[in-house]
Amino acid sequence: MSNTEKQKKVDLSVNVGPLRFRNPVLLASGTVGYGNEIADFIDLSKIGGIVTKSLSLNPRKGNPPQRIVETPSGMLNAIGLANVGVEAFIKDKIPFLKKFDVPLICNIAASSVDEYVECTRILTAEDAITGFEINVSCPNVKEGGLQFGNNPAAVGEITRKVKAVTNKPVIIKLSPNVSYISEFARVVKEEGGDAVSAINTLVGTALDIYSRKPKLFNINGGLSGPAVKPVALAKVLEISRNIDIPIIGIGGIFNWKDAVEFMIAGASAFELGTVNFVDPTTAIKIIEGLEDFCIKQGIKKISELTASYKIDK
Amino acid sequence: MFIQNAVVEKSIELENSVYLLKLYCPEIASVIRPGQFLNIKVSETIQPLLRRPFSVCDVEGECFYIMFNVLGEGTQMLKDKKKGELIDVLGPLGNGFSFEGDYEVPVIVAGGLGAAPFPFFLKKIKPGQNPVCFIGGRSQKDVIKYNLKNVHVATDDGSEGFKGNVIELLKENLETLKNKNVKIFACGPNAMLRALKTFIQENDLECDASLESAMACGFGICQGCPIESTHNKDKYMLVCKDGPVFNIRDIVI
Numbered sequence: 244m245s246n247t248e249k250q251k252k253v254d255l256s257v258n259v260g261p262l263r264f265r266n267p268v269l270l271a272s273g274t275v276g277y278g279n280e281i282a283d284f285i286d287l288s289k290i291g292g293i294v295t296k297s298l299s300l301n302p303r304k305g306n307p308p309q310r311i312v313e314t315p316s317g318m319l320n321a322i323g324l325a326n327v328g329v330e331a332f333i334k335d336k337i338p339f340l341k342k343f344d345v346p347l348i349c350n351i352a353a354s355s356v357d358e359y360v361e362c363t364r365i366l367t368a369e370d371a372i373t374g375f376e377i378n379v380s381c382p383n384v385k386e387g388g389l390q391f392g393n394n395p396a397a398v399g400e401i402t403r404k405v406k407a408v409t410n411k412p413v414i415i416k417l418s419p420n421v422s423y424i425s426e427f428a429r430v431v432k433e434e435g436g437d438a439v440s441a442i443n444t445l446v447g448t449a450l451d452i453y454s455r456k457p458k459l460f461n462i463n464g465g466l467s468g469p470a471v472k473p474v475a476l477a478k479v480l481e482i483s484r485n486i487d488i489p490i491i492g493i494g495g496i497f498n499w500k501d502a503v504e505f506m507i508a509g510a511s512a513f514e515l516g517t518v519n520f521v522d523p524t525t526a527i528k529i530i531e532g533l534e535d536f537c538i539k540q541g542i543k544k545i546s547e548l549t550a551s552y553k554i555d556k
Numbered sequence: 557m558f559i560q561n562a563v564v565e566k567s568i569e570l571e572n573s574v575y576l577l578k579l580y581c582p583e584i585a586s587v588i589r590p591g592q593f594l595n596i597k598v599s600e601t602i603q604p605l606l607r608r609p610f611s612v613c614d615v616e617g618e619c620f621y622i623m624f625n626v627l628g629e630g631t632q633m634l635k636d637k638k639k640g641e642l643i644d645v646l647g648p649l650g651n652g653f654s655f656e657g658d659y660e661v662p663v664i665v666a667g668g669l670g671a672a673p674f675p676f677f678l679k680k681i682k683p684g685q686n687p688v689c690f691i692g693g694r695s696q697k698d699v700i701k702y703n704l705k706n707v708h709v710a711t712d713d714g715s716e717g718f719k720g721n722v723i724e725l726l727k728e729n730l731e732t733l734k735n736k737n738v739k740i741f742a743c744g745p746n747a748m749l750r751a752l753k754t755f756i757q758e759n760d761l762e763c764d765a766s767l768e769s770a771m772a773c774g775f776g777i778c779q780g781c782p783i784e785s786t787h788n789k790d791k792y793m794l795v796c797k798d799g800p801v802f803n804i805r806d807i808v809i
Binding site: 273274275276280281283284302304305306307308309310311312313315316317318320322325468469497517519520521522523524 | 557558559597602603604605606607644769770771772773775776777778779780781782783784790791792797
């Protein structure tokens with residue numbers, strides 16, 4: 244069967260609120276830089292979308308080494324939001340990304356509500372930017388990050404104020420380090436957020452048994468990779484069953500089967516993160532795998548999978 | 557930089573848990589340069605999850621070698637690879653050693669497994685150059701001299717060669733070095749490189765140093781391998797992309 248015939252049979256396009264992607268495969272923030280390195284391995288014009296490395300108003304140096312530690316089926320990172328800052332992003336990074344026909348979601352991480360607002364206000368003027376993902380949940384920086392992500396009122400305030408300065412879609416990236424993630428999704432919906440992405444990394448650490456010191460300079464890091472997938476799925480399912488808001492699933496997706504599982508649990512689209520470090524061509528393999536799965540299952544539109552779970556209670 | 561399946565030719569035990577793995581991969585063997593590295597997936601499963609970085613140890617025709625010691629699960633799996641098995645290799649990565657300059661004598665300084673990149677290095681030096689190697693280890697069993705020549709050994713416990721560390725041995729040979737027009741090429745633990753940097757600066761020598769670092773991707777996206785630059789305190793460089801070989805004056809070790 245030719246590719247053209249295949250495409251006629253499966254519609255891989257998805258909507259996430261007002262966002263439309265050619266397929267549900269997005270590349271997660273912090274795992275693709277600003278696109279240029281991964282473009283050596285895959286044609287970015289074939290994927291659903293790119294989420295940039297977290298941007299802050301001013302450049303951030305990030306944490307000293309050691310920044311990463313491998314753990315069973317996963318890894319801890321404490322990069323500390325190293326980034327070029329908004330100005331250099333516009334000047335140096337957007338021109339490269341414009342070469343590709345791919346939606347660009349700008350991830351913003353800030354230390355104050357005002358900084359989230361200011362970053363969004365500046366970046367929204369850029370035509371190349373399709374929408375925003377607001378990182379209210381980075382566990383690896385001293386100020387900001389989790390202190391917002393753990394507080395529904397703060398998440399609500401950020402959502403409301405960021406929405407007030409942009410007409411572009413706003414996704415709020417939620418922390419799994421909370422008891423009930425759906426409470427946060429509810430606040431995002433109430434304050435006008437367009438979608439949530441879930442999950443950010445889980446707080447974790449690792450110690451050296453000989454020196455008895457933490458392996459990471461930052462002591463704690465964010466756990467990602469296949470080790471977190473069951474947690475992420477449970478969080479996506481919890482949001483899906485309780486709140487009517489589009490969800491982008493994230494957490495340890497390594498192959499098309501993982502991706503299908505997230506869509507069934509409630510995700511309209513999903514992001515690939517840690518897997519990009521291991522095999523930067525995975526996005527393309529997953530797109531192909533999803534298409535084959537849909538053909539074999541007789542699914543005409545991949546969006547039919549979203550929240551198609553069968554749970555009796 | 558690309559992803560390629562390499563075919564295992566053989567696993568060779570040198571001594572004391574140091575192994576060589578010979579891999580057939582013409583695509584890599586034909587383009588890789590001394591000091592560059594490869595990020596290797598040792599298992600097809602998610603355990604261990606990440607690739608492991610190895611500098612290229614040697615190249616013979618369409619094959620290349622990596623050198624490693626068995627430290628954990630990943631290197632254990634590597635040493636047990638059998639002829640004909642396929643290994644997923646990403647590379648070549650990073651910048652190699654710079655052979656530029658008007659030096660006459662390449663001087664190799666290595667500690668422990670830091671000797672790994674130099675067999676290939678020695679094949680690429682300028683014709684007629686007569687290299688000298690200073691190799692250090694805690695004791696005789698840690699000294700790796702595989703395919704090196706003109707080797708001077710330093711051991712902490714004095715079980716072989718000079719008693720002391722390799723930088724102290726360099727100091728002993730300072731006058732000889734200064735009378736020749738040398739450039740130093742180094743690889744080893746950060747403590748060794750730190751002492752070497754002081755030595756280089758005090759004696760106004762040139763040095764390329766290859767660093768080791770924890771990393772995930774190997775090509776600049778994970779940002780896991782920062783190294784402080786002497787020239788810009790506001791921004792880290794990355795060992796994988798800006799190195800792993802640096803002019804030793806450019807880095808804060």
